[in-house]
Amino acid sequence: MRYLLILITIITSFSASAQRTGELKFIPADRFTLVGKCEPTHNPYNRIDTNKYKGLPPRVVQLLSHSAGIAISFKTNSNVIAAKWCVSAGKALPNMVPTAQKGLDLYIKNGQKWQFAGIGKVTGICNEEILIGRMDNTEKEFLLYLPLYDQVDKLEIGIAKNADIAANNNPFVKRVLIYGSSIVQGTGASRPGMAYPARLSRATGINFINLGLSGSAKMEPEVADMVAAIDADAYILDCVPNTNPELITERTANFISTIRKRNPDIPIIVMQSLIRENGYWDKVLGTQVRQQNINIQKEILSLLQKGMKNLYLITSENMIGDDHEGTIDGTHPNDLGYDRMIQYITPLISDILNKHNIKNH
Amino acid sequence: MRYLLILITIITSFSASAQRTGELKFIPADRFTLVGKCEPTHNPYNRIDTNKYKGLPPRVVQLLSHSAGIAISFKTNSNVIAAKWCVSAGKALPNMVPTAQKGLDLYIKNGQKWQFAGIGKVTGICNEEILIGRMDNTEKEFLLYLPLYDQVDKLEIGIAKNADIAANNNPFVKRVLIYGSSIVQGTGASRPGMAYPARLSRATGINFINLGLSGSAKMEPEVADMVAAIDADAYILDCVPNTNPELITERTANFISTIRKRNPDIPIIVMQSLIRENGYWDKVLGTQVRQQNINIQKEILSLLQKGMKNLYLITSENMIGDDHEGTIDGTHPNDLGYDRMIQYITPLISDILNKHNIKNH
Structure with missing residues (x-):
């Protein structure tokens, strides 16, 4: 034991001095x-x-x-x-x-x-x-x-x-662009590599690209043009949390159609907002998030009914668990909430991407 | 729908003005x-x-x-x-x-x-x-x-x-004092209520008391006297991460005996250090943590062999999972790591406390 401790002490001093x-x-x-x-x-x-x-x-x-x-x-x-x-x-x-x-x-x-x-x-x-x-x-x-x-x-x-x-090579194949809010950009993640697009890339081998715009993912027409012009094999839209019910009704069809016009066949996956934990108590906030999720669902159904293909909706029930401990501030997931979200969305997203032959093997 | 939106707008403005x-x-x-x-x-x-x-x-x-x-x-x-x-x-x-x-x-x-x-x-x-x-x-x-x-x-x-x-009443019964490192105090938790003693209290109904001393839980004799003097129904010692292998050998027996002297029968639960994720790559650090855990186990076994009663050891294998994502910085759990730790230690601790009739019903 004593020898081991001396050895550790020697290695520690040596390494410390060699590693300034x-x-x-x-x-x-x-x-x-x-x-x-x-x-x-x-x-x-x-x-x-x-x-x-x-x-x-x-x-x-x-x-x-x-x-x-x-x-x-x-x-x-x-x-x-x-x-x-x-x-x-x-x-x-x-x-x-x-x-x-x-x-x-x-x-x-x-x-x-x-x-x-x-x-x-x-x-x-x-x-x-x-x-x-x-x-x-x-x-x-x-x-x-x-x-x-x-x-x-x-x-x-x-x-x-x-x-x-x-x-080294880019270890991830294809390109899936995620446009969205602070939850995409990574508020609440404990390290840069814990933001959910980064976790999805490591989990799937597919290149998920972070276009998170904290507080500002509002589907403006000018932003739609920019998003549509970025080279991608698939799009994920996780922007519902930054809007309000009226904006969703006003802008969703145009935003998705703009992407679709420049990218006729690729999958577009739209995500509902995850629940706001403080919205359980704050009745106004709770109602607003529910209404945002109702409205985005209506918009997607309407586009599907009009014949748009390769458009998908991921609903958000219990996406971050049911113990109410999955956020850092009531709005943004902490690493626990992000982990639950990853468990929930990875198979759903992988299924869709697989169907379109977007895979890493 | 339009009426609902107007209603929401009215409620929002009203509430905001009423709640400055x-x-x-x-x-x-x-x-x-x-x-x-x-x-x-x-x-x-x-x-x-x-x-x-x-x-x-x-x-x-x-x-x-x-x-x-x-x-x-x-x-x-x-x-x-x-x-x-x-x-x-x-x-x-x-x-x-x-x-x-x-x-x-x-x-x-x-x-x-x-x-x-x-x-x-x-x-x-x-x-x-x-x-x-x-x-x-x-x-x-x-x-x-x-x-x-x-x-x-x-x-x-x-x-x-x-x-x-x-x-309101104190919602938690009995007193379980947790003496330990920054991991007890709560580094890496996303909110004050996410530190693990607080989570244990809410999960069990028992009053876990945070005596986390970030970087400074070194089992000094003067601190042993203080810890032993605090009124408690049980003690948990989670101080291994702040020591080194030699300090553990030098101070553990005295620290535990000091508590035991003033509290002849109550349970004392000692926890091994959770793994340091950066210690997987940093060979010196990895070896040191393993040696700390070996030495604390030796000290507890020695005290048990000498006849000390109501002394328990919780080992730490995979306490924060096996995907290496459970820390904020390689050392301290993030909320994901703390959640895994809670899942792991809650039944172990509850079993021991139950045996000593420390329970909330």
């Missing part, structure tokens, strides 16, 4: 493979080059600079992974973990699965952190998820000086 | 029942009056001022609940939701169960927020959980001017 960021080499992350991008952009960590699209609401433009859903794919034999990155001076959100808002989240391929490895804690505008260290030095495949709620202006990956690093 | 905090009356919260306290204190929202105990480490003294695990029990027929509260200027923690660190979390009794109702978002040192509004005005029972990682210096509960409010 100052002793590593840093490489710009955009030399590697970018995963989860809506389209190529001038700043590689933005989701959309918004000057390509006319008339977008200012808040939408701002949110599209956030790196939500973007990850870096690389492989290295380094026994330590570090990062330097800069975000904005924007304030901490009251209902988000700073790591999810502005930090990093590292996964490593373990057999056929992506497995969590470590986070990059955010402490200021520019940050320099070891994400994981003291590993063996076999070559491994990595996915580094970027901040959900901020713009990344610089990102470098740090490895041991004697290690090699190279771009 | 300026139109409510505010009552100091310490007039009501304090739940989850270690002992009576001068500042009602501290856990311990630390000047009663000699030689406590300074960081332990500071952590004992945090209101972790304390809740206010009251009943009112108000259709709106608000709060004013002040916390310190201490910085946001990188791996915690600000609401959990410095905010409030409100539950309402629904039948036999406590059900989440709303949060108090923290925006500064002194805060004033509506937690839930637009309810019906039947009398309800409330539990308001206080911040997990800060000191509360002032707390007032706001209700409608024409409503009544009164203290």
Whole structure:
């Protein structure tokens, strides 16, 4: 026992001294493979080059600079992974973990699965952190998820000086674009890799792209044009929570028809809003969410009756469980709620995508 | 449909105007029942009056001022609940939701169960927020959980001017003190009511008391004296994560014997450390946690062999699941990990407490 403790002490001191960021080499992350991008952009960590699209609401433009859903794919034999990155001076959100808002989240391929490895804690505008260290030095495949709620202006990956690093493939096939609210963007997830589009990608091997626009997924006609123009094999619309019953009636048919016009055959999957837990007590809020879900169902049924094909509705009963503990604030799922949501929607979405031959094998 | 929408609009505007905090009356919260306290204190929202105990480490003294695990029990027929509260200027923690660190979390009794109702978002040192509004005005029972990682210096509960409010009973029976690390105090939980001692209380009806000391649950002899002096029907020790293998060997027997001396018959339940997910890759960390768990088991077996009664060990295999997604940062559970932990430990703990007639019926 005593020998083991001495050994641990020696290894710890050695590793700590060998794994300060100052002793590593840093490489710009955009030399590697970018995963989860809506389209190529001038700043590689933005989701959309918004000057390509006319008339977008200012808040939408701002949110599209956030790196939500973007990850870096690389492989290295380094026994330590570090990062330097800069975000904005924007304030901490009251209902988000700073790591999810502005930090990093590292996964490593373990057999056929992506497995969590470590986070990059955010402490200021520019940050320099070891994400994981003291590993063996076999070559491994990595996915580094970027901040959900901020713009990344610089990102470098740090490895041991004697290690090699190279771009890896995009591990996910096809493209399924998820347009939606803060629940898509990831409010309530504890780390960037826990946002539900990222979890769906790892669970299915299909490339789910995060077009979450917190508070601003309101199906404006200009946004419909932008969404329709993004290359995708399927669309998921999870925007009901950001609207109101009247807006749904007013905008849904146009939004879906705009996508359909440019994408004649691909599946469009519409999701009802999950329940708002505070709406159980707040009668006005509860009624409003029920009415939003009734109205979206009416709109989808009407489009189906008019003959639109490959249009699907996912209803939301008990999507986040029945113990009322699945939210961070009454509105946004916490990781428990997201896990229940993933259990519920993954087979439904996979069935639809499979039918359209959108699969990873 | 149109009538319903107009009705909703009217109700919304009416309720919003009727439910600004300026139109409510505010009552100091310490007039009501304090739940989850270690002992009576001068500042009602501290856990311990630390000047009663000699030689406590300074960081332990500071952590004992945090209101972790304390809740206010009251009943009112108000259709709106608000709060004013002040916390310190201490910085946001990188791996915690600000609401959990410095905010409030409100539950309402629904039948036999406590059900989440709303949060108090923290925006500064002194805060004033509506937690839930637009309810019906039947009398309800409330539990308001206080911040997990800060000191509360002032707390007032706001209700409608024409409503009544009164203290309610402590809804939980007996006292089970949980001494432990940040995992007890609640790092990674998304709201104060999601810390695991609070969840255990709501699940069992037994009063689990949060003596989590983030990073500082090191079984010092002076802390052993303090813990042993707190009135309890059972003790749970979940402090292994904050120690190291050598400290466990050095301090466990003394810590448990100190409690046993003052509490000859009551159950003492010791928990192994849950796995550190980053320890799967970081070989030094992985080895250290395994060795901590081996050493605590050896210490408990040795005490049992020496004839100590009513001493129990809960082992930690797969306590937070096997998909590696149950932590916020590799070390602390997120709500998903805490949920799995609750599923795992609740029957084990309940069995032991039942055997000792510590139950809520």
